[in-house]
Amino acid sequence: MLTTHDNKKPDIRGTARYEMIHQVLQQAIKAKTLPVGLVMLEGPLAELFGTSRVPVRRALGLLHEEGLLSRFEGRGFIVAAADQEIEPVRMPLNRTMLGFDQQQELVDTRSTGEKVLSDLHEALSTCMVFGHYQLNEASAAEFYHVSRNVIRESLMRLRDRGLVEKEPYSQWLAGPLTAREIREHYEVRASLEPAALRRAGPLIPQKHIEASLTHIERIRTSKVSTGIELEQVEDDLHLLSLEFAGNRALVDILRQSHSTLTIARIFHETLSLPVDEAMVSEHQVIYQLLLEGRWDLAARNLDEHLANAQNRTLKKLKVLSVLPEPTLPPTSIASADPQHNPAAKPPLFQK
Template sequence: MKMLESSRNKRLNEPGALPLYEAIYSVLRDHIVDAVFPPGLVLGETGVARAFSASRVPAAAALKRLHREGLVRAFQGRGYVIGGHAVKPVRLELFRAGLRLPAGLAQEFRSRKRHELIYPKVEHDVAACLSYGRFLLNESALAEHHGVSRTVAHEVLTKLERTGLVSRDSNQRWYAGPLTEELLREHFEMRWLLEPIALSQVAPEIDKAELDAKSRRAEEARDGKRLPTTLESLEHDLHVDLVLRCPNQQLRETIRRSQLPIIATHSTFEQHQSREEISTMIAEHLEIFHCLSSGRHKKAIAALEGHLRRSLGSNIVLLQRLRTPPPDFLPPYLVPVQA
């Protein structure tokens, strides 16, 4: 047994030696067995994922294994508790509860954290360029631009590949784009088929105060200056903050893949989008918010589908207008490829 423990501890100090869920399980198990954590400590997927800079999937797998082994017990459907039913539940951040990560594993999680910090920016920049043609992504330039290692840059590009934003050729070079009219039609068709379903799953749970706040932002944009960042925020208010709140993970990921290249392009709309189109878009968002706020969920869902179907035509016109990116728009790791 001691030999097995020693071997496992050694592997924990070797970054990448264990699958992430197993590394999380091993660290938590050692802390429980050695009584580092206080009795009654509540272990939830979100808290564990946050402590290990991971997603909820490996965190959930680690907790389920601990539960199968009898090291934790289920707690009111909201996680797990260390100890028997007589102990009082204790809610603490894991590091405050005594969590200590092995040196090698801590290094791996720091690297993972750097990846998570830069990924949203890279994803947005790549998605926003798709309407302007085809681009080569330089892995070394990406690493230098964001001050990370080549390993982290490669992880970011691999994740982008999984979302469908980039692809690799036979020479292992990374490419993005172009967003063609045919692809745009396919993305919008996916959206008007799936976004109403996603909204129907969350409509009864949306707080009226939140809807009122979103409506106020839309009204301010309708009556004031419409910066590209404002337009993108309005799109997020409806299509991301509400639609992607649905509990079905597969549905969320499928919708998001079709949203990315369309919503991100708003950052370049200033010179191309018509005021009439913006006014129409805002009015349609407001109608959806008002229907949701008044409990007319079926009408809100129908209005969302109608909004997406109508938006296809205006986005095709916009795509035809886009020729070259604005000055200083492209980060240095995105290199235009001549057709």
């Protein structure tokens, strides 16, 4: 979908597990993060990737055919071309050598439907900040090599989150996310979240709060944090913690008002900025108050945090408004503005 993917991230469209392993190892060898002469054995690799030896064996075979690995004493392979005389290097293989941090999954074990849903969520939540867009089901199905039913089911779930909309016999539409909508979303959240936190406070397990604090500290001290990780920090407080209030209808409403959180992710990824220190500090204070059992004060701090977050989000939206629109894949997502899409029929996009 949108070209927001990390170049280390394998293509999700029908990629088999051995192909993912092959891509990861191939990139690591070419980037020279795997030392020349390193001995590659199926067992340790299978354990590192969290899979059986079968896909690892096939991936190593492909790398050998490509000339990136050589056979090693009839047992495993060595990082070297066939004609190289290299001293074997025996050392444990780790995530850093593959170009990954400790939290990243080396092999995506999600179902195809889950991958498509995640990718559509990222694509649509990004493009909606830059304008009014439509998604063509048939083109998306062709792009992902799945049926239209898979695409439709994903879009219906994203509609429940407030990311897309669809009228009968019309296209799926996303955006635009305007300053007015941001204010409206935060008004809804400010009306519901503090009250929900007061109710949830005594019911939130201590281990959930401690895990959330640990997550915040990891993000704060990490030299590199992704937009997805920042979104998870937001979800930890504004959705997962509030689920303990026991009101599913309320959480569903809040989920639909959380499209504003994508602005922080896009801002972070587009401009390569460090983590928002004000945001994580405010989260940390709220969690500390919850740990101390001061639930009313935690709720009041949450109310103040939402007011601050609204102001920060509006400022970020202004900055994003002057940036170029995202690059879109062919025919899958297109601008719904007739001026950007001359072939489009204007009545389809009237609000």
